[in-house]
Amino acid sequence: MEKLKLVMIGNGMAGCRTLEELLKHAPDMYEITVFGAEPHPNYNRIMLSPVLAGEMGVRDIILNSLEWYAEHNINLHLGKKIERIDRINRTVIASDGTTAQYDRLLLATGSSPFILPVPGKDLPGVIGYRDIADTNMMIEAARLYKHAVVIGAGLLGLEAANGMLLRGMDVTVVHIGEWIMERQLDKAAADMLMQSLEQKGIKFKLNASTTELVKGESGRVCALKLKSGEALPADIVVMAAGIRPNAELAKNAGIHTNRGVVVNDTMQTFDPRIYAIGECAEHRGIAYGLVAPLFEQAKVCANHLAMHGIGRYQGSVTSTKLKVTGIDVFSAGEFMGGDDTEEIVLHDPSGGVYKKLVLKDDKLIGAVMYGDTSDGGWYFQLLKDQQSIGDMRDSLMFGEMAHASRVGDVGHAGNNKAAMMADTAEVCGCNGVCKGTIVKAIKEQGLFTLDEVKKHTKAASSCGSCTGLVEQILASTLGGAYQQANPSDKPICGCTDHNHGTVRKAIVDKHLLTIPDVMKELAWKTPNGCATCRPALNYYLISSWPHEAIDDPQSRYINERHHANIQKDGTYSVVPRMLGGVTTPNELRAIADVADKYKVPTVKVTGGQRIDLLGLKKEDLPKIWEDLSKAGMVSGHAYGKSIRTVKTCVGSEHCRFGTQKSMSMGVKLETMLFGMYSPHKVKLAVSGCPRNCAEAGIKDVGVIGVDSGYEIYVAGNGGIKTEVAEFLVKVSSDEEVMEYSAAFLQLYREEGYYLERTCHYVARVGLDYVKKIILDDAERRKELYERMIYSLQGFEDPWLQAVKDPEIRKRYEILAV
Amino acid sequence: MSNWKTICDLTDIPVLGSRIVRAASGDIAVFRNAEDEVFAVHDKCPHKGGPLSQGIVHGKSVTCPLHSWKIGLDTGEAQAPDIGCTKKFDVKVENGVVLLNVM
Numbered sequence: 013m014e015k016l017k018l019v020m021i022g023n024g025m026a027g028c029r030t031l032e033e034l035l036k037h038a039p040d041m042y043e044i045t046v047f048g049a050e051p052h053p054n055y056n057r058i059m060l061s062p063v064l065a066g067e068m069g070v071r072d073i074i075l076n077s078l079e080w081y082a083e084h085n086i087n088l089h090l091g092k093k094i095e096r097i098d099r100i101n102r103t104v105i106a107s108d109g110t111t112a113q114y115d116r117l118l119l120a121t122g123s124s125p126f127i128l129p130v131p132g133k134d135l136p137g138v139i140g141y142r143d144i145a146d147t148n149m150m151i152e153a154a155r156l157y158k159h160a161v162v163i164g165a166g167l168l169g170l171e172a173a174n175g176m177l178l179r180g181m182d183v184t185v186v187h188i189g190e191w192i193m194e195r196q197l198d199k200a201a202a203d204m205l206m207q208s209l210e211q212k213g214i215k216f217k218l219n220a221s222t223t224e225l226v227k228g229e230s231g232r233v234c235a236l237k238l239k240s241g242e243a244l245p246a247d248i249v250v251m252a253a254g255i256r257p258n259a260e261l262a263k264n265a266g267i268h269t270n271r272g273v274v275v276n277d278t279m280q281t282f283d284p285r286i287y288a289i290g291e292c293a294e295h296r297g298i299a300y301g302l303v304a305p306l307f308e309q310a311k312v313c314a315n316h317l318a319m320h321g322i323g324r325y326q327g328s329v330t331s332t333k334l335k336v337t338g339i340d341v342f343s344a345g346e347f348m349g350g351d352d353t354e355e356i357v358l359h360d361p362s363g364g365v366y367k368k369l370v371l372k373d374d375k376l377i378g379a380v381m382y383g384d385t386s387d388g389g390w391y392f393q394l395l396k397d398q399q400s401i402g403d404m405r406d407s408l409m410f411g412e413m414a415h416a417s418r419v420g421d422v423g424h425a426g427n428n429k430a431a432m433m434a435d436t437a438e439v440c441g442c443n444g445v446c447k448g449t450i451v452k453a454i455k456e457q458g459l460f461t462l463d464e465v466k467k468h469t470k471a472a473s474s475c476g477s478c479t480g481l482v483e484q485i486l487a488s489t490l491g492g493a494y495q496q497a498n499p500s501d502k503p504i505c506g507c508t509d510h511n512h513g514t515v516r517k518a519i520v521d522k523h524l525l526t527i528p529d530v531m532k533e534l535a536w537k538t539p540n541g542c543a544t545c546r547p548a549l550n551y552y553l554i555s556s557w558p559h560e561a562i563d564d565p566q567s568r569y570i571n572e573r574h575h576a577n578i579q580k581d582g583t584y585s586v587v588p589r590m591l592g593g594v595t596t597p598n599e600l601r602a603i604a605d606v607a608d609k610y611k612v613p614t615v616k617v618t619g620g621q622r623i624d625l626l627g628l629k630k631e632d633l634p635k636i637w638e639d640l641s642k643a644g645m646v647s648g649h650a651y652g653k654s655i656r657t658v659k660t661c662v663g664s665e666h667c668r669f670g671t672q673k674s675m676s677m678g679v680k681l682e683t684m685l686f687g688m689y690s691p692h693k694v695k696l697a698v699s700g701c702p703r704n705c706a707e708a709g710i711k712d713v714g715v716i717g718v719d720s721g722y723e724i725y726v727a728g729n730g731g732i733k734t735e736v737a738e739f740l741v742k743v744s745s746d747e748e749v750m751e752y753s754a755a756f757l758q759l760y761r762e763e764g765y766y767l768e769r770t771c772h773y774v775a776r777v778g779l780d781y782v783k784k785i786i787l788d789d790a791e792r793r794k795e796l797y798e799r800m801i802y803s804l805q806g807f808e809d810p811w812l813q814a815v816k817d818p819e820i821r822k823r824y825e826i827l828a829v
Numbered sequence: 830m831s832n833w834k835t836i837c838d839l840t841d842i843p844v845l846g847s848r849i850v851r852a853a854s855g856d857i858a859v860f861r862n863a864e865d866e867v868f869a870v871h872d873k874c875p876h877k878g879g880p881l882s883q884g885i886v887h888g889k890s891v892t893c894p895l896h897s898w899k900i901g902l903d904t905g906e907a908q909a910p911d912i913g914c915t916k917k918f919d920v921k922v923e924n925g926v927v928l929l930n931v932m
Binding site: 540578 | 834836837841843845848849851852856859862863877878879880883885887892894895896897910931
């Protein structure tokens with residue numbers, strides 16, 4: 013079959029990102045042709061300011077080298093501007109006569125600086141600030157001339173002014189508004205910013221409009237006249253008074269345009285063969301001028317071009333950060349506030365710090381910060397998630413650090429001021445990655461997302477506790493270009509665009525029973541998934557349809573497949589179950605015999621009150637299990653995303669302080685939950701009195717005996733980040749402990765995302781939600797309890813299964829040649 | 830040089846699974862994918878020596894169980910951005926029997 017022809021007009025960040033995404037989905041679907049008006053391959057336009065300021069070179073900001081185009085067989089026409097689109101013959105025509113036919117056309121023409129319609133606007137020395145040519149023009153002017161005037165004190169204007177100042181020019185910024193950056197800042201923040209820019213040497217004219225640009229003797233611009241009559245000397249004038257989407261080309265081809273080329277949620281114009289993306293496109297009335305939304309658009313557009321037909325772009329919330337070295341400004345959302353909003357303000361003029369948070373209905377809707385912007389990313393996330401901030405109102409102003417002590421998984425050892433960290437500071441403790449390595453990778457490899465950083469540097473790819481920190485480093489390195497993904501919206505992996513929630517819902521709603529069925533139903537992009545999605549799918553299937561969906565061992569992580577824990581040298585460890593940490597001389601004898609017989613190198617008592625045999629060979633596993641089974645011992649599932657242990661203290665059977673029989677309570681719970689698979693590991697503990705020797709306060713379910721019964725705590729965690737379990741309920745009998753614990757765990761099994769611990773699940777849905785179901789609704793609690801019991805019915809010890817079934821046993825045998 | 834040895838029946842290898850063959854030069858992992866293609870590589874990840882035979886098989890790749898490197902089964906090469914290579918062996922199926930070229 014002949015390939016479809018895709019032509020892209022415009023060779024900038026939005027367009028090339030679309031191509032990258034498309035090549036990932038459907039590398040062979042299209043024959044691709046690209047026209048770029050500039051003579052450069054795709055470069056990082058937002059880094060032009062550092063180039064102008066002399067902090068980077070043009071080569072440092074190239075995102076896709078010429079080799080990249082060649083490698084992907086992309087027909088690249090540089091320096092050719094498209095003059096006309098002939099929609100009838102589906103052809104584009106360039107100024108030099110080059111033509112190209114298309115089946116799909118992608119408009120990524122970007123925008124142009126708005127040029128004020130004043131006399132003299134066409135004089136030499138009058139430019140916009142848009143591309144490498146403009147940047148070079150400014151650099152050149154700084155070498156030859158003295159006076160620069162920038163019209164417009166927006167983000168771009170100030171960056172241009174700062175750059176020319178650093179290159180030795182005398183710079184004045186002319187601004188029509190009452191204060192600078194009025195689209196991003198309120199007056200208080202703007203005044204502080206202006207003051208510090210003035211201290212650097214930039215001069216400002218506010219409330220000033222330009223009436224004329226005056227021609228000098230050389231024919232070049234020499235001065236700028238204001239309405240007030242004042243004239244400013246100017247050897248170069250930079251117009252930075254806004255941008256206009258480049259929609260002319262589309263308009264002339266009869267495509268509906270407004271400010272930009274109007275597109276729908278799949279980035280198609282009114283001619284469905286023609287897509288528009290980036291700054292030239294207008295989506296739901298907004299033409300975005302920042303880079304982050306463009307990447308979201310690119311993803312959707314590529315998806316549609318690859319004919320997956322899934323994914324909609326529904327608009328973006330944007331944030332801005334000024335790239336002027338030494339000055340930190342951040343703003344997002346509706347920062348001006350209004351009649352129905354509240355504001356929390358911190359204003360320290362001499363300390364150079366200003367923060368304003370705008371709240372509405374207990375939600376953050378806007379933020380402006382000057383001086384200290386390190387929490388910008390965090391506020392922006394709160395704002396986008398529309399998370400209720402009611403319970404953190406008192407500490408909200410003091411940032412993520414103040415809040416981190418109360419909610420889990422946000423930083424690493426309290427160290428969350430990414431921007432202030434030294435380059436040598438270690439970020440990822442698992443893989444030994446320091447900040448400098450991450451920053452270097454982001455800059456040199458052109459990385460924009462957490463996943464890309466994970467792949468290239470390995471940071472945050474093991475235990476994940478430094479994820480928050482890596483995201484902050486991304487945010488502080490990329491500034492406005494960084495778009496933090498909402499974790500619950502993230503696709504499971506690169507094999508699909510669906511997130512955990514949608515996938516599970518489809519499995520439940522459509523009664524899907526096998527992994528191939530799920531992949532077919534949800535249009536998986538890979539033939540049989542990967543090591544990330546398959547274990548998740550397997551879990552969702554067996555937990556949604558117990559006794560119906562069949563467990564797929566090949567989609568289990570190695571430890572669960574072999575019912576033992578793999579160790580760094582490829583040997584295994586085996587932990588027999590000891591219910592409630594209570595054992596017998598017979599069991600101990602059996603363990604000792606196995607240790608002797610198989611020359612087990614290490615025998616260790618675990619944290620979960622049982623005994624670990626380490627250093628076993630794979631082929632010996634079934635024989636060891638056979639010996640242990642004979643003494644009545646079963647798998648301890650020390651390897652599983654499953655019930656691990658129920659830790660107990662001795663309780664009232666022996667202890668003089670004990671109020672309840674914690675050992676027997678623990679044994680009952682562990683017996684009930686035997687064979688329970690869950691999104692992640694689950695640990696329980698039962699203490700016989702509030703002294704809590706079994707450490708129930710850091711368990712997924714912790715039970716503490718008191719004189720009148722038991723207190724049940726949930727969602728604790730003793731691992732990566734210690735989380736104290738939260739009080740759920742007080743009950744009076746053993747039966748109630750079993751019912752409430754099982755109901756909570758079943759809720760977690762049905763709603764928790766794969767690899768989400770109970771503490772993260774509860775943080776996501778809220779403890780109130782859990783209480784409403786488990787405490788207030790007795791019927792639902794009973795149903796949950798019964799579903800748990802039903803799904804565990806008839807569970808057979810996997811060790812015994814392997815001992816009895818020769819087919820399974822064979823998997824452990826080594827073949828000879 | 831070739832030295833073809835009979836290893837096992839194709840059905841002795843689980844679909845999307847593997848078996849280990851103990852050879853003089855070290856363990857060899859023999860994989861079977863969803864299309865019933867077989868592959869054989871040295872059972873050691875180029876990263877930290879993890880047993881590739883115990884990883885999850887998908888497409889023509891296996892993900893190492895220790896640190897999730899992805900190794901191409903047909904080439905033995907680690908997938909970008911990781912760099913490394915494990916030795917690859919010739920393997921074929923004839924009449925449902927798996928043959929391995931143990932060099």
